[in-house]
Amino acid sequence: MYEHDVVVVGAGGAGLRAAIAAQEAGADVAIVSKLHPVRSHTGAAEGGINAALRDADSWEDHAYDTMKGSDYLGDAPAVEALCKESPEEVIRLEHWGMPFSREDDGRVSQRPFGGLSFPRTTYAGAETGHQMLHTMYEQVVKRGVTVYDEWYVMDLAVTNEPDSADRTCHGVVAYDIQTGEVSGFRADNGVILATGGMGQVFDHTTNAVANTGDGVAMAYRAGVPMEDMEFIQFHPTTLPSTGVLISEGVRGEGGILYNAEGERFLFEHGYANNDGELASRDVVSRAELTEVNEGRGIEDEYVHLDMRHLGEERILDRLENILHLAEDFEGADGLEEPMPVKPGQHYAMGGIETNEHGETAVDGLYAAGECACASVHGANRLGGNALPELIVFGKRAGYHAAGRDLGKAEIPTGKSGNWEPADYEFETTVGETGGPGPAAADGGAVASDAEAVLGTAVERARDRVETLLERRGRNHAEIRSAVQETMTAHVNVFREEPGLEQALSDLREAREGYTDVAVSDPSRTFNTDLIHTMETRNILDIAEALTMGALARREFRGAHWRKERQERDDENWLKHTLVSWNGGEPELWYKPAILEGEARTYEPKVRSY
Amino acid sequence: MSTQIPKETEETEGSKADAEAGVPSKGDVRRAEKRRRAAEKREERRAEEAERAAAAEHTIELRVFRYDPDVEEKQEPRFDTYHVPFEKGMTVLDTLIYARDTYDSSLTFRHSCRQAVCGSDAMFVNGGQKLACKTQIVDLEEPIRIEPLPHADVRKDLVVDMEHFYDQMEAVEPYFQTDELPEGELEEQRQSRENREKVKMSTRCIWCGACMSSCNVAAGDNEYLGPAAINKAYRFAMDEREGEDVKQKRLEIIEQEHGVWRCQTQFSCTEVCPKDIPLTEHIQELKREAVKSNLKFW
Amino acid sequence: MATRYSSFKQGGRLWLLQRITAAFLLVVLAFHFFLLHFVNHANEVSFLASSARMGTVSYYSLMVLFLLTATFHGVNGVYNALVNQGLSGRKRTVVKWTLVAASAVLIVQGIRTANAWAGIPLY
Amino acid sequence: MSQSYDRGLIEDFSRWREFEAGMWAWIFHKFTGWVLIGYLFTHIAVLSTGIPASGAETAVLQAGTDVYTQTIVSLEQLLLVRILEVGLLAVAVFHMLNGTRLLLVDLGVGLESQDRSFYASLVLTGAITVASVPTFVAGAF
């Protein structure tokens, strides 16, 4: 058993920032991460970090753009916190030595990005995330924060009150990948989940293999609702064979999209008459898929992204990394030919429901980063808005967990504010299958003091590991790929009712299959088979909640497109989708989006680019 | 290996661009050369791919190192052979994933991003240190032999203990230190473009450990900081924002007994680095910096 | 910054000396080879010829310097190579002093020989 | 605890198929350096016969029957010694040329073409050695 004031799960941008903040506020912090910090997927971010740094710009404009981009599903207090604090956080990174790209006068460069009214995206070449991740890890080394790397967090140790709002989180249970030891990490002040994205729910994704949404699923089973899960951003420019992302920076610098007929389709087919290539991601993704579906795709699969006209010098200066990516992963030379691109899963706008301080409905449990939903991105995230989210909300969660007073939060969590139940009948049963098997890891133990709660959670986790290792059964890989396939087939950019129902019943089947998974590698050392098997369970829970939300929301908002109703319905749907686990019987409900901010009230407008 | 000299025109173009950005042209010449080489390779690869596609149902033979101290039948290191169907654009990592998901779920290797940024999957492929996700199958000879990184303790299969590497990386005070922070909280600490350009390559390290594994000096002298850590020190020592005093301290760190002087300019680190960091060049520059700063007061 | 005066670390000084001696040896070794294999042929060696050459002060001092630098360069090179292979602790100290002793013997013996040729009675 | 998979020196090197130029240069330089220092010790040992020789009569010296001249001449008559000398030349020339290359690398010159300069050292060493063979074996038969 390990004991700290604050335990941060995950060591990407959000986790590292949270740990630094908590330590600054005087707490004894530990980071527990299944990957060594520098291996986190924040390192893959290319494009940049939005921050209103210049006099001609203002955080209010940034907030307005963000809200508009979110299709009015962001919560104003969170959006404003993001935009207000991003500049100071970016400068802090700069003071920590982050090698930003520079202007001639030595100031940080900024470039235009989709959906922004001002070129406010700061960047470090085409490797912004890498530089940000490493800069923050350097600070963690400097400050001597304890890091338990290659420890897979299996579960949260949460008390077992029937109403999740009464529960308290006392720590986490983790599995040491190197040795196979299962151990408890007691967190006296709080646990901060910063486990990143969930791209592995789909099979064509820009996300890492490790992005399996563990934190979201863990919190979900412990009683925290998942918010707005149906909003998945599909990035319009990913390489067809691997899903590797070609940064929006290419379009920001002036890259052009062509279809098989050589048409600049965003203009010529009227998808985005004003902003063209710089229109919001969802617009561009749908435009591309429409082109492909209507037979104007190349090899019926992708379109072309051309940056040759920018000239070698500019490309080398600002987009050199893109050249390597296209070369190494697709065999295309961006200086000589257009690059093939197609939409791929990129970002989950939804996640663990939190308020603007990172607090969840369960006491002592926080979330920040991509796994959390505060919500700043609403129905659609603007490019360059996730990295500032990591540093702003990572910091806030860290401070709050360490006991710093941040004032009263305006966003209600759980069912503490206005809420309404969903009246949607799913054709398929959802939720836990076949009683509490080894896979059932509903958060909660009978006892209420920290030691006992943690003790029971550790026992349960050990049992689960033993069972998975001892019994014989199916390999998780087939289940995982079945999930990924059905999600990509039916819950992709274009969604319609029969497909979504189909996905839900496929997921049911996968869930049933999962009840007899087993791990065939008996080893206690670096058993990745075991880790992947546990991750697959998380993928299942997330996929299901995501599909439920997508089925119920009959409108077209942001990244969520529904065939049945291809327009935004502000009358009925200016509200967040929430799914609660309820001990195995998922419940769908809603709460209103908060559009009244400090700067203004954000009146829904037509989103046209 | 290509020994051709880059074309004249390319070179002058490159250096013109440099003059404007105020960048030393050496790196650009090298990159131009690299690109040209890559283009050649791509041509070869295309031809190769066409050939292999023609020879329908081509499968790749992999020989993968297996070892697990925990499992009786794997305690004695051995090689397992797998046959993996070839697909266009396939990387070494793809073949390993295929083999694991299809034949043996206990096959163990680190990987995450699949795009050469997380640095998890450096391994020894056909006798060279490679990043598996960035190594195209068509560029390799068959059978493909995959082993864990040399000169590191093997934990299991292709997984090696990285602790020592991390220790070395952290031994050079790998964090920005400056006492010249600007006044205002929103005030940037300016840096010239030239200076950013100078440290740019050194900031690209993804901690994969390939360089350390390829260096024979590091293999012999366990305490040698190694190319990656020295490069990390370079990244800060050359950053103008750190100031003179800190630079002196940095030089003292890299000058220690197991620091830069151990490097014997083997160049293998530079050859294997998946991020094309000119490691030897950086190490040599630090040696000269160290000598210079010492001679000043000698 | 008082520390700077003495901050020239062992490693750095030896490293520099290794390069300086190398540059010197480059010239002298070439000369040596040329003189004794191409100008004077191997099968024409005689004590008197050697003796005559050693008689000149400049040649004598060049050869002594040659001996000193070559010994330092070679022995330091060997020592470095061993340290690079991880030689450390007590073993290393032993090796170090053995090498120093061997160098001393080599240099003394070399100078005695040179003296013998040059007719200097110190041998 | 974990066990290191010790490939052993031989296995290490034989499997290391992607040994690049710089690595070969390093190995050769090491090898030639050791040979040279080894030679320096024997060289001085052989030359030391000059010490007893210097005590000999002038007549003996003129006749070349002193210990030193005798030792050298008898050694030089052996074909094996001549061949070894050619080897020594090759070793020395390579060490000198590659040493020059290393000195340049230390000065930051020619890092881009370090592989080419290594090949050049090899070729030049070969050429110089071959060209010197007549001189070196002259009079040995």
Ligand SMILES: Cc1cc2nc3c(=O)[nH]c(=O)nc-3n(C[C@H](O)[C@H](O)[C@H](O)COP(=O)(O)OP(=O)(O)OC[C@H]3O[C@@H](n4cnc5c(N)ncnc54)[C@H](O)[C@@H]3O)c2cc1C
């Ligand atoms: C290719 C790509 C490009 C992007 N570009 C941009 C951009 O230009 N601008 C922008 O603003 N955003 C960008 N994004 C989005 C942004 O990078 C991510 O949203 C963000 O990095 C997520 O950071 P994070 O800290 O939340 O998670 P991550 O960086 O993914 O870190 C997750 C951490 O959690 C740990 N973890 C996960 N599960 C467990 C577990 N069970 N136990 C223990 N530890 C666990 C992992 O080890 C890891 O350390 C991009 C994303 C991608 C994929």
Ligand code: HEM
């Ligand atoms: C002729 C000119 C010479 C040049 C230019 C030269 C150059 C060098 C250089 C630069 C090194 C250092 C390599 C490194 O540390 O990276 C070196 C190493 C060495 N040199 Fe020389 N050298 C010369 C002559 C000699 C001679 C005459 C001897 C023998 C007495 C000798 C013996 C050695 C040895 C033993 C090493 C160490 C090799 C190793 O690393 O194992 N060199 N030489």
Ligand code: SF4
């Ligand atoms: S320097 Fe290159 S090879 Fe070495 S760890 Fe960094 S990225 Fe890997």
Ligand code: F3S
């Ligand atoms: S391989 Fe090693 S010897 Fe130096 S040039 Fe690289 S660190």
Ligand code: FES
């Ligand atoms: S998988 Fe991340 S570097 Fe290869």
